[in-house]
Amino acid sequence: MNTTVEKKPRLTTSAMIASIAQEGQRTKPAPFGHALAKLAENRPEIVGMTADLAKYTDLHIFAKAFPDRFFQMGIAEQTLMAAAGGMAKEGFTPFATTYAVFASRRAYDFIHQVIAEESLNVKIACGLPGLTTGYGPSHQATEDIAIMRGIPGLTIIDPCDALDVEQAVTAVVAHKGPVYMRLLRGNVPLVLDEYDYRFELGKAKLLRDGHDVLIISSGIMTMRALEVAKQMSDGSADIAVLHVPTIKPLDEATIIREANRSGRLVVVAENHSTVGGLGEAVAATLLRAGVAPEFRQIALPDAFLAAGALPTLHDRYGISTASMVSAIRHWI
Amino acid sequence: MKTPSQSPGKQDNVLSALSRHATNIRRHALRMGEVQGQGYIAQALGIADVLAVAYCHALNLRPEDPEWEGRDRFLLSHGHYAIAHYAALIEAGVIPAEELETYGCDDSRLPMSGMATYTPGMEMSGGSLGLGLPIAVGVALGLRQKGNPAFVYNSMSDGELDEGSTWEAALSAAHFGLSNLITIVDINKQQADGPSHQIMGFEPLADKWTAFGWHVRRIDGNDLAAVLSAFDEARNTAEAKPRVILSDTLMGRGVPFLEEREKNHFIRVDASEWQQAIDALDATPAAGACK
Numbered sequence: 375m376n377t378t379v380e381k382k383p384r385l386t387t388s389a390m391i392a393s394i395a396q397e398g399q400r401t402k403p404a405p406f407g408h409a410l411a412k413l414a415e416n417r418p419e420i421v422g423m424t425a426d427l428a429k430y431t432d433l434h435i436f437a438k439a440f441p442d443r444f445f446q447m448g449i450a451e452q453t454l455m456a457a458a459g460g461m462a463k464e465g466f467t468p469f470a471t472t473y474a475v476f477a478s479r480r481a482y483d484f485i486h487q488v489i490a491e492e493s494l495n496v497k498i499a500c501g502l503p504g505l506t507t508g509y510g511p512s513h514q515a516t517e518d519i520a521i522m523r524g525i526p527g528l529t530i531i532d533p534c535d536a537l538d539v540e541q542a543v544t545a546v547v548a549h550k551g552p553v554y555m556r557l558l559r560g561n562v563p564l565v566l567d568e569y570d571y572r573f574e575l576g577k578a579k580l581l582r583d584g585h586d587v588l589i590i591s592s593g594i595m596t597m598r599a600l601e602v603a604k605q606m607s608d609g610s611a612d613i614a615v616l617h618v619p620t621i622k623p624l625d626e627a628t629i630i631r632e633a634n635r636s637g638r639l640v641v642v643a644e645n646h647s648t649v650g651g652l653g654e655a656v657a658a659t660l661l662r663a664g665v666a667p668e669f670r671q672i673a674l675p676d677a678f679l680a681a682g683a684l685p686t687l688h689d690r691y692g693i694s695t696a697s698m699v700s701a702i703r704h705w706i
Numbered sequence: 707m708k709t710p711s712q713s714p715g716k717q718d719n720v721l722s723a724l725s726r727h728a729t730n731i732r733r734h735a736l737r738m739g740e741v742q743g744q745g746y747i748a749q750a751l752g753i754a755d756v757l758a759v760a761y762c763h764a765l766n767l768r769p770e771d772p773e774w775e776g777r778d779r780f781l782l783s784h785g786h787y788a789i790a791h792y793a794a795l796i797e798a799g800v801i802p803a804e805e806l807e808t809y810g811c812d813d814s815r816l817p818m819s820g821m822a823t824y825t826p827g828m829e830m831s832g833g834s835l836g837l838g839l840p841i842a843v844g845v846a847l848g849l850r851q852k853g854n855p856a857f858v859y860n861s862m863s864d865g866e867l868d869e870g871s872t873w874e875a876a877l878s879a880a881h882f883g884l885s886n887l888i889t890i891v892d893i894n895k896q897q898a899d900g901p902s903h904q905i906m907g908f909e910p911l912a913d914k915w916t917a918f919g920w921h922v923r924r925i926d927g928n929d930l931a932a933v934l935s936a937f938d939e940a941r942n943t944a945e946a947k948p949r950v951i952l953s954d955t956l957m958g959r960g961v962p963f964l965e966e967r968e969k970n971h972f973i974r975v976d977a978s979e980w981q982q983a984i985d986a987l988d989a990t991p992a993a994g995a996c997k
């Protein structure tokens with residue numbers, strides 16, 4: 375650990391108030407909260423539940439609109455999940471919110487045994503996915519998808535931007551069964567409205583085509599992948615981007631079809647550890663199908679990540695746009 | 707750094723020394739807050755009196771050897787109070803004061819959330835609430851098993867009263883008769899989404915802990931004399947029970963304009979206000995001094 379005290383420009387550590395929007399980026403406020411409150415107008419069975427993180431998951435928008443359908447469960451994630459299961463058994467559709475770390479780590483058995491085993495209609499929506507806070511390992515959900523992928527019958531969603539979040543909420547309500555959804559909160563970047571895109575549960579979508587590289591990505595990494603593709607379209611590389619917002623069930627057919635187009639380097643980019651996330655899911659899918667392209671993974675290391683300023687950490691761990699560009703340059 | 711052990715004639719001296727330490731802890735915390743321009747500063751100001759008594763009176767420590775086997779263990783279960791804990795570790799001489807300049811910066815030993823892996827004197831990695839008390843049960847069992855007479859202190863927040871793990875550990879501490887375990891609950895009546903009573907009602911607290919088999923004392927955690935006597939009682943009572951100090955505190959204590967600010971988990975402090983806060987601190991009659 376470095377103990378020297380040197381003056382350098384100070385980057386602040388983002389804690390609970392993290393916003394992933396870059397300066398000047400178009401954003402939309404609280405897309406999850408607004409979308410849910412709107413849907414709930416015609417769906418009296420929707421209820422909101424949280425573990426002292428309504429403000430920090432944008433569920434406070436729903437709570438304000440429907441105070442009688444909002445349940446503050448306290449900092450008790452296990453009870454939150456089991457009680458959401460109980461509400462679902464009585465016919466309600468609970469949206470249970472907390473941070474991704476606490477749902478996946480603290481409440482795992484309660485999700486596995488109560489919610490998933492009976493396939494109850496609980497929608498778990500979780501803030502601070504992957505590395506979206508510099509607060510340290512306690513808040514960095516670097517392995518939530520690996521944990522959740524192990525649960526049979528649990529749908530897993532990793533949306534890219536405000537539009538994706540809004541449309542995913544609608545799809546999740548229409549879907550019967552348990553869902554784990556990663557949330558982006560606060561002022562959330564808006565990028566997918568510039569593409570011919572609509573969220574469909576279980577579907578991967580090709581956002582742009584390209585001859586040299588295929589990036590398969592989910593969550594905020596799709597935003598980065600599109601940025602990388604633009605930057606490298608100066609003649610460095612022609613990059614296709616396949617967005618996979620549903621991690622489970624995985625759209626294997628589309629992934630195999632795109633990866634099978636010859637001559638392209640396949641890069642999976644995810645805001646998650648190299649262990650057990652989209653990268654390994656895609657690798658296994660391709661191997662099982664006998665498709666063997668040149669394959670690379672852009673993901674967080676299998677390590678307890680540092681605390682610090684988010685831009686520093688994204689650079690250090692290779693998921694910033696700049697570090698992605700240099701990795702891909704090196705590979706092609 | 708330790709004040710002389712309490713005797714009736716020395717009580718006033720002890721209190722005025724502790725009051726200076728508490729003010730210093732508040733000042734260190736404000737200076738760290740200023741480095742980042744944000745932080746859990748209202749919590750730090752609220753718990754400073756308790757930390758002054760813990761670090762400058764009660765704890766048996768060797769500041770130059772934070773891993774000394776004979777030390778009392780102090781667990782910070784509510785990791786977001788790290789700014790307060792660092793301030794106390796600075797006041798106790800465990801961390802050099804110059805280092806507060808690095809608070810929350812990249813590669814600092816003082817990250818925003820307290821972690822054992824980063825900081826000398828930090829006994830656990832917090833950030834995830836409700837871990838401290840169960841760890842403390844294990845440490846207390848381990849100390850007893852080794853015949854080590856040290857105490858283990860667990861500092862926790864009122865929000866952690868919501869977690870099941872806290873009450874599982876409370877049961878087990880009483881079951882094992884862990885008289886070497888002292889828990890301090892910082893009751894600041896605030897959590898992330900709002901006032902604690904709106905988040906999850908936990909009163910009557912003294913009755914709950916008593917029913918769980920603990921030796922209980924409830925105090926005004928900003929009254930240094932009361933804090934001092936609660937710590938002494940917790941260490942000296944002969945009861946074969948774990949001990950809990952329920953400490954009601956005022957967020958922002960010692961800086962009037964922060965005491966009055968709308969209570970919030972994460973208060974707003976403008977760049978120009980940090981120095982004002984430090985100045986206000988110096989002007990405020992030290993807590994407990996007029997008692």
Ligand SMILES: Cc1ncc(C[n+]2csc(CCOP(=O)(O)OP(=O)(O)O)c2C)c(N)n1
Nearest residue numbers: 426833834835863864865866896897898971
């Ligand atoms: C297990 C767990 N759940 C949720 C959180 C998110 N969280 C951080 S601080 C906080 C509020 C806690 O209230 P309290 O501990 O009393 O702190 P105060 O607001 O008084 O600083 C919450 C919910 C967490 N850190 N750990």
Ligand SMILES: [Mg+2]
Nearest residue numbers: 864865896897
């Ligand atoms: Mg509190």
